[in-house]
Amino acid sequence: MDLYADNILDHARHPHRKSPLPSPTVEHEERNASCGDTLTLQLTIEDGRVTDVGWAGDGCAISQAGMSLLSDELTGKTERELEALTKTDVLGLLGVDVGPRRLKCALLSLHALKNALHRWKKEPEQGWNETMG
């Protein structure tokens, strides 16, 4: 399916949950150095479960739509469920053929999520190779 499908463009034009949280438990910024996309993801985590999600960012339609789609999935998820999210899940949310050139754009949201979790757990950040799996 066309990368610039209506669903993607809708999310890029009207992103979900793209507003700051008043007091997030954890906040993490990721940048895609080759193209300048940025995403800052905020999570409120209570009793090991996500209770609120907010984000800010700037970048191409694919990176921003990816974050918008993923942010809808996070509320209510446990730490373990978040850790289990993979590249395949995010590509499934996008539902289009991303192709190798735009893979990093598509997965910037997942990369931000994984490293937000690592930050919360005071673990070292993971590299792109791990996120790209």
Next chain:
Amino acid sequence: MIHARMSFDVSAIRRQFPLLSETADGRPPVYLDNAATTQKPRAMLDAMQSFYEHDNANPHRGMHILAERATDAYEGAREAVAGFLNAATPEEIVFTKNATESINIVARGLGAAWKKGDAVILTRLEHHSNVVPWLILKEEKGIELRWVDMDKDGHLDLSSLDSLLTDGNAKLVTVTALSNVLGIRPPLEEITRRAHAAGAPVLLDAAQSVAHHPTDVQALDCDFLAFSAHKLYGPTGIGILYGKASPLSRLPPLLGGGMMIKEVCEERYVPADIPARFEGGTPPVAEAVGFAAAIRWLGQYAWKDIEAHERKLLALAQKELLTVPGLTILGPQDVTERSGSLSFTVDGIHPHDLTHLLGERGICLRAGQHCTEPLHRHLKLMATTRLSVALYNTEEEIRAVAPAIREIQKQLRGK
């Protein structure tokens, strides 16, 4: 030697580039990403193929006839590059992997003797290849990076250069010969004159300029100069470091290995003279042959014809693009100050989306930060789109861009 110049006929030139006649969906590509790499003429491809088919051996490493031919081919290529740059002798040309390695040879070589308090002067126009080697030295040695002031179009403030030079701590001035984003050409001879007056040697990153303007290292009076062959219609995997014989001879080698030595004992080694000192390991011989073939091929055309053709293309691109609503062109607006590249932003459209969708229409432009993050930060830009020309581009190709961008604006905005 006086060469008869070929008349400048763009369609005849295009026919010599196999990739430019390939078609996708019945259309040949509109390739306007030449600042990233150029396409390759048949003469260059044939020369590399012929080397492998008839002359292949390891140069400087055998007494047999093929080794001799390979050595002649390799050293002949060095002479061709020396001629292209008007270097005083071929020994001043070191073959490297690319401009990045060339700059690293200078950085590691000069930097070996630097200490805290020493400084390098550079500009915000530099590509990461001429920023990161100095940042590595900053981390390792505590040297200082000093940035020459400039205006938003990339005009350098030479009085700022003078003030950065006054304390005498600057051990090098390094500057691009042509910005890969703004398309502006710093005043190299003036910069070199001022640096030398303050006792600082000069390194020029000529990666972007070599395909667009003649390069005369003796007229420039630079101490070092770097570029890659693939931006000059040659192959990837090979570039050069030019160094004046005397400063080059004082640099230690970057890579240790075969053929870069005079003598090796169990306890010590003596490095070879220039240029072999910097060419450890089997060099890219076929690439050197292709590099020389590209130089000879380009030499058929007069620089004034190439410059006039590319200036016409960039002037047309600027005129056409400015008709697109919300489009802003970066760098000097006076087209006579521009060369090679033209970068722009379009309100509300990320360059990634724009170039992806242009790509679907067969139009190849580059998007992103073009390995110039300090410049983008300085201009407060996240990313830009770049159109860059070569001698084979046509006015028709340039005219295809603005209408395609307008279509994409409609597509992305919906309705």
